[in-house]
Amino acid sequence: MTKTLLRALAGETLPTPPVWMMRQAGRYLPEYRATRAKAGDFLSLCYTPDLAAEVTLQPIRRYGFDASILFADILLIPQALGADLWFVTGEGPRLSTITSAGDMAHFKGKDDIHETLAPIYETIRILTRELPAETTLIGFAGAPWTVATYMIAGRGTSDQAPAHALREGDPETFDALIDLITGATIEYLSQQVQAGAEVIKLFDSWAGSLKGDAFERYSLQPIKRIVTALKSRHPGLPVIVFPREAGDSYPGFAKAVGADCLALDTSVDATWAAETLQPETCVQGNLDPKLLVTGGQPLIDEAQRITRAFRGGPHVFNLGHGITPDADPENVHVMLDAIRSA
Numbered sequence: 001m002t003k004t005l006l007r008a009l010a011g012e013t014l015p016t017p018p019v020w021m022m023r024q025a026g027r028y029l030p031e032y033r034a035t036r037a038k039a040g041d042f043l044s045l046c047y048t049p050d051l052a053a054e055v056t057l058q059p060i061r062r063y064g065f066d067a068s069i070l071f072a073d074i075l076l077i078p079q080a081l082g083a084d085l086w087f088v089t090g091e092g093p094r095l096s097t098i099t100s101a102g103d104m105a106h107f108k109g110k111d112d113i114h115e116t117l118a119p120i121y122e123t124i125r126i127l128t129r130e131l132p133a134e135t136t137l138i139g140f141a142g143a144p145w146t147v148a149t150y151m152i153a154g155r156g157t158s159d160q161a162p163a164h165a166l167r168e169g170d171p172e173t174f175d176a177l178i179d180l181i182t183g184a185t186i187e188y189l190s191q192q193v194q195a196g197a198e199v200i201k202l203f204d205s206w207a208g209s210l211k212g213d214a215f216e217r218y219s220l221q222p223i224k225r226i227v228t229a230l231k232s233r234h235p236g237l238p239v240i241v242f243p244r245e246a247g248d249s250y251p252g253f254a255k256a257v258g259a260d261c262l263a264l265d266t267s268v269d270a271t272w273a274a275e276t277l278q279p280e281t282c283v284q285g286n287l288d289p290k291l292l293v294t295g296g297q298p299l300i301d302e303a304q305r306i307t308r309a310f311r312g313g314p315h316v317f318n319l320g321h322g323i324t325p326d327a328d329p330e331n332v333h334v335m336l337d338a339i340r341s342a
């Protein structure tokens with residue numbers, strides 16, 4: 001096995017960690033903005049395999065990252081299930097909302113999503129042909145709780161209040177929604193693997209707003225169900241999980257869900273994580289994306305501090321959240337040089 005990402009995910013300690021970035025294909029790159037303009041809008045870009053493959057490849061050409069992440073979005077599953085989805089430029093995603101069981105009555109079943117999602121599988125097939133031999137292809141989906149927060153509120157929210165309200169006020173409807181998303185996600189990711197995705201990442205971006213029993217029931221358990229099903233269908237498939245802002249629920253999480261790697265957000269201290277989390281699992285993270293905006297010596301120092309902190313065990317270098325549109329593309333070269341010379 002020569003691909004460095006796969007080696008780290010298998011538990012190997014490497015002299016230099018494999019590197020990729022969350023949202024590495026995105027608006028901070030002029031070539032992304034050009035291809036997006038050609039597609040017309042964000043969803044057309046996701047559903048046009050040639051163009052989606054092109055933007056997936058752009059950061060690989062520019063920086064030679066060790067991994068490439070499929071260009072798509074976590075909100076394509078809601079759309080495939082029958083929710084309305086559109087993007088408001090400069091604001092973000094908008095979806096139809098869910099306030100009662102009636103709003104889900106017209107949804108499709110978990111096995112009926114592939115007609116909508118077929119272009120995504122085609123993007124993966126193109127990438128398996130076009131990616132450099134040493135680059136690992138990561139497929140992904142949102143975790144059920146995070147996807148549910150968007151489906152219920154109809155947009156991104158800072159406190160996920162509408163989702164919490166449905167969870168507490170109408171648990172039957174909420175549980176049915178989580179179950180539907182979980183089942184659909186298993187089918188979607190399984191098709192991604194069949195098309196050529198070598199690693200799967202699950203993004204639970206809003207895991208941090210669940211506490212105690214609710215965290216266990218709606219972040220951990222659905223993720224565990226997905227990981228278990230995928231690994232039984234695709235033995236040996238490596239899985240990365242990102243329970244963002246899970247705080248004191250990070251320890252034990254990867255093991256509990258059966259994942260191979262735990263992605264860390266910016267709030268997690270690398271020295272603490274090296275002592276507490278890395279002995280149980282490969283860790284991924286966790287440079288603050290703001291440093292790619294501001295750059296300079298603080299960027300170099302922090303990239304090297306993280307690299308050195310995790311040097312004693314399996315580590316995948318990444319950001320603690322997605323790179324932002326105002327990041328300077330030159331700073332990514334600075335980050336890579338810093339990691340390699342740490």
Ligand code: 1CP
Nearest residue numbers: 022023024025026042069071072073074092156203205322
């Ligand atoms: O204007 C544009 O061009 C759209 C910006 C954009 C991009 C580049 C969106 C809208 N989605 C994406 C691609 C994307 N999204 C990828 C693949 C590209 C890559 O990583 O290189 C991935 C993995 C995602 C995942 C995603 N989408 C998450 C989970 C990760 C995270 O950031 O926490 C979430 C929450 C989304 C929803 C979403 N899609 C887009 C936006 C702006 C948002 C967030 C909306 C909000 O919360 O308000």
